[in-house]
Amino acid sequence: MYINTKRDVRSVEEIDMINKEVCSTGIRELDFQMSGGIPLGSTVLVTGCSGSGKTTLCMQYLFNGAQNDDHGVFFTITEPLFKLTKNLEGFSFYDKKLIESGMVNIIDLRIISERLGLDAEKYTVEDAGALLDILKDIADELNVKRLVIDSITALCYRLQSREMIRDFIFKLGTSLAAMNCTTLLTSEVPPQTYKFSQYEIEEFISDGIIFLGDIERRGDLIRTLQVVKMRGIAHSRAKFAMNISAERGLELVPLLKTSDVESLLRR
Amino acid sequence: MIGESFIDTGVDKKESFINTGIEKLNRLLEGGIPNGFTTIILGSPGSGTEILVKQIAAVGNVVYITTEETKDEIIDTMKRFNWDLSKIDFVDISSKYYSNVLEGEERRVCIYEQRSKLKLKELIELGSSPGMLSTVISEEDYLAILSNKIKDVSYGEILIINSLDFFLSQYRQEDVLKTIYAAKVGNLKNKGALIIVMTKGVHGELFERKMEALADCVLELDVIQKGSSFERYLSVKKMRNYAKKIGIARYVIDDSGFVLEMIERIM
Amino acid sequence: MMVDAIIEGIKDRVAVAIKVNQSVGIQVPENRHTDLLETLFNFMLSNPNDTWAFVTASDTYDHISKTFKEVSEHTNIKFIDCISRAAGISEFHDNCIYIESPTMLEIAGLEIMNTFQGVEDEVDKYIVIDSLSALMIYNDSEIIREFVSILMSRARSQNIHIISILMEEEVDSNKLIQMNDKIVVLRDSFIE
Numbered sequence: 129m130y131i132n133t134k135r136d137v138r139s140v141e142e143i144d145m146i147n148k149e150v151c152s153t154g155i156r157e158l159d160f161q162m163s164g165g166i167p168l169g170s171t172v173l174v175t176g177c178s179g180s181g182k183t184t185l186c187m188q189y190l191f192n193g194a195q196n197d198d199h200g201v202f203f204t205i206t207e208p209l210f211k212l213t214k215n216l217e218g219f220s221f222y223d224k225k226l227i228e229s230g231m232v233n234i235i236d237l238r239i240i241s242e243r244l245g246l247d248a249e250k251y252t253v254e255d256a257g258a259l260l261d262i263l264k265d266i267a268d269e270l271n272v273k274r275l276v277i278d279s280i281t282a283l284c285y286r287l288q289s290r291e292m293i294r295d296f297i298f299k300l301g302t303s304l305a306a307m308n309c310t311t312l313l314t315s316e317v318p319p320q321t322y323k324f325s326q327y328e329i330e331e332f333i334s335d336g337i338i339f340l341g342d343i344e345r346r347g348d349l350i351r352t353l354q355v356v357k358m359r360g361i362a363h364s365r366a367k368f369a370m371n372i373s374a375e376r377g378l379e380l381v382p383l384l385k386t387s388d389v390e391s392l393l394r395r
Numbered sequence: 396m397i398g399e400s401f402i403d404t405g406v407d408k409k410e411s412f413i414n415t416g417i418e419k420l421n422r423l424l425e426g427g428i429p430n431g432f433t434t435i436i437l438g439s440p441g442s443g444t445e446i447l448v449k450q451i452a453a454v455g456n457v458v459y460i461t462t463e464e465t466k467d468e469i470i471d472t473m474k475r476f477n478w479d480l481s482k483i484d485f486v487d488i489s490s491k492y493y494s495n496v497l498e499g500e501e502r503r504v505c506i507y508e509q510r511s512k513l514k515l516k517e518l519i520e521l522g523s524s525p526g527m528l529s530t531v532i533s534e535e536d537y538l539a540i541l542s543n544k545i546k547d548v549s550y551g552e553i554l555i556i557n558s559l560d561f562f563l564s565q566y567r568q569e570d571v572l573k574t575i576y577a578a579k580v581g582n583l584k585n586k587g588a589l590i591i592v593m594t595k596g597v598h599g600e601l602f603e604r605k606m607e608a609l610a611d612c613v614l615e616l617d618v619i620q621k622g623s624s625f626e627r628y629l630s631v632k633k634m635r636n637y638a639k640k641i642g643i644a645r646y647v648i649d650d651s652g653f654v655l656e657m658i659e660r661i662m
Numbered sequence: 663m664m665v666d667a668i669i670e671g672i673k674d675r676v677a678v679a680i681k682v683n684q685s686v687g688i689q690v691p692e693n694r695h696t697d698l699l700e701t702l703f704n705f706m707l708s709n710p711n712d713t714w715a716f717v718t719a720s721d722t723y724d725h726i727s728k729t730f731k732e733v734s735e736h737t738n739i740k741f742i743d744c745i746s747r748a749a750g751i752s753e754f755h756d757n758c759i760y761i762e763s764p765t766m767l768e769i770a771g772l773e774i775m776n777t778f779q780g781v782e783d784e785v786d787k788y789i790v791i792d793s794l795s796a797l798m799i800y801n802d803s804e805i806i807r808e809f810v811s812i813l814m815s816r817a818r819s820q821n822i823h824i825i826s827i828l829m830e831e832e833v834d835s836n837k838l839i840q841m842n843d844k845i846v847v848l849r850d851s852f853i854e
Contacts (some may be wrong), residue, residue: 345765345766345801346765346800346801347765348762348763348765348766350765350766350768350769369766369768369769369772371768371769371772371773376776379772379776381768381769381771381772382768382812383768384767384768384805384808384809384812385808386802386804386805386808
């Protein structure tokens with residue numbers, strides 16, 4: 129039965145592959161689930177609790193893209209640069225040369241916002257506008273095709289209302305889409321919750337959601353990845369078991385069906 | 396003996412008062428403000444509290460903390476009334492605040508300047524180099540300035556705060572209350588006069604009650620419309636240990652300042 | 663002398679079975695398990711050009727490498743240890759991949775298949791699961807069945823031989839062993 133479902137999806141995928149331009153994540157199984165990649169210009173929420181592999185996924189996406197001549201930028205709000213680059217060492221997808229040559233840019237957004245006087249605890253509408261402008265300008269200046277903000281949760285914290293969050297993500301998404309830039313926004317949620325975003329608004333404005341969760345099996349937590357939503361393409365919603373290899377980064381493999389039955393019974 | 400010593404700590408035995416500078420107000424208060432008293436002046440808009448406090452300030456030996464008007468504005472007004480300025484120590488929070496606000500505005504203006512292409516490159520470089528965040532320019536802590544000034548007041552001095560509205564707009568009510576309570580205790584020791592101006596009816600009934608409870612003396616300035624004209628009333632709402640002093644007076648403001656016209660004693 | 667004869671016998675039977683068949687189930691009594699391992703390792707060492715993924719859930723890699731030293735030095739044999747981490751052993755060896763828990767079958771499967779990445783088509787490739795009985799201690803038999811079935815079809819598609827070891831004492835194992843192309847049953851005193 130499982131194989132049949134996959135076949136159905138695949139046939140649609142094949143049609144889509146012809147019609148749609150996609151941005152390959154470079155994570156084979158993930159691309160396969162999404163007709164070859166994320167539809168070009170989408171804004172996708174990468175959701176999970178801390179330690180679920182969001183940052184690794186985004187980095188893999190940027191470096192794999194850079195191998196194929198896509199310029200990329202990673203805006204960090206949570207982790208300092210030295211820590212980020214240190215964590216990258218050891219991954220086979222990480223290539224220092226891609227950073228040195230400017231194919232992949234890792235930027236501490238906090239330093240930039242501070243320099244711009246955007247150091248208030250809460251942003252005014254003007255502050256948010258200025259930040260949006262600078263993000264767009266940097267994306268434009270670096271001619272990026274792939275952009276990551278890690279995390280949008282930390283950024284949303286500074287926006288004062290749901291309307292501002294909605295407005296910010298919407299404007300960011302549309303202007304980056306206009307540049308054909310595909311964006312990943314990481315979203316932090318508490319562990320063991322089936323919730324995609326802190327403010328429950330990010331998920332509605334984004335074009336896609338990739339959910340990094342886990343399932344329990346005999347007391348062990350098995351990491352999972354699920355493409356919950358991806359506008360514009362037919363995609364599998366199957367949960368995949370995920371491995372974070374210290375060398376190869378994220379790897380996916382279909383979750384054994386029996387475990388699904390187990391988890392359903394438990395719920 | 397025990398009774399006597401008890402009374403001693405409550406009110407100065409010799410019943411010394413601080414002159415308000417307004418003869419009829421002194422009479423209404425039967426001598427002036429008792430030493431060590433904390434006075435709240437609750438004013439409705441248009442009641443002229445800012446003139447009343449300047450007139451009191453003219454008696455000298457005064458520390459005047461101003462938040463609404465700058466020192467220069469106060470000096471101009473007092474000169475107009477021919478009041479003595481020589482013995483006033485001004486603490487100009489108003490100017491400080493405005494210059495900080497302006498600085499903030501300037502920094503914001505810089506955002507647009509820095510977004511020119513050349514600056515953008517510098518900005519990207521800045522954000523890409525792993526380094527520590529430079530220290531954030533902290534906002535001035537006005538409540539701390541107030542607390543420090545309160546500690547500096549010397550024996551028998553009058554401390555005027557015009558007005559508490561500013562602090563209440565910047566800090567939590569509990570924090571402001573704590574500071575004022577500390578000021579009250581300090582003033583009691585100094586046997587001076589602490590005079591706090593606050594706009595009536597804007598900080599919530601509960602907060603007003605708390606302030607009235609904290610104060611030894613509460614003066615209320617009201618403007619009442621009578622037909623086509625306005626009448627102003629000054630009422631002594633509370634006078635700790637001096638129940639008989641509660642009273643009400645109509646007043647006008649002419650070129651000599653406050654003129655109390657009709658005095659009604661309620662008790 | 664009797665024992666040696668038995669080992670020799672196992673060797674021949676097993677060697678022939680795994681060369682000829684795509685999937686082989688070997689049922690062995692508990693007290694002959696080590697003999698079987700020795701046989702398999704000898705086979706591996708005598709075919710140094712083959713690539714092997716050896717999944718262990720009954721013995722820790724550390725124990726195996728101490729018992730069969732030559733095997734642990736062989737670079738064409740990748741060990742996938744499902745038991746050490748769960749047992750709280752945090753050792754690390756270059757030749758071994760440690761799976762967090764024997765319940766994480768998908769990850770084990772992933773690592774098994776990763777072993778053969780980049781290995782040329784002509785090279786003979788083998789997977790050994792030692793043992794299904796051990797995995798069944800930590801998992802329901804249903805999920806093991808699914809795991810083996812998926813692993814078998816993947817192995818088949820890449821022309822990889824798969825050898826599953828099963829303890830004779832394991833009663834539930836009947837269905838499992840039936841999934842194989844060939845079943846070899848080893849007895850304590852004679853070879854069937």
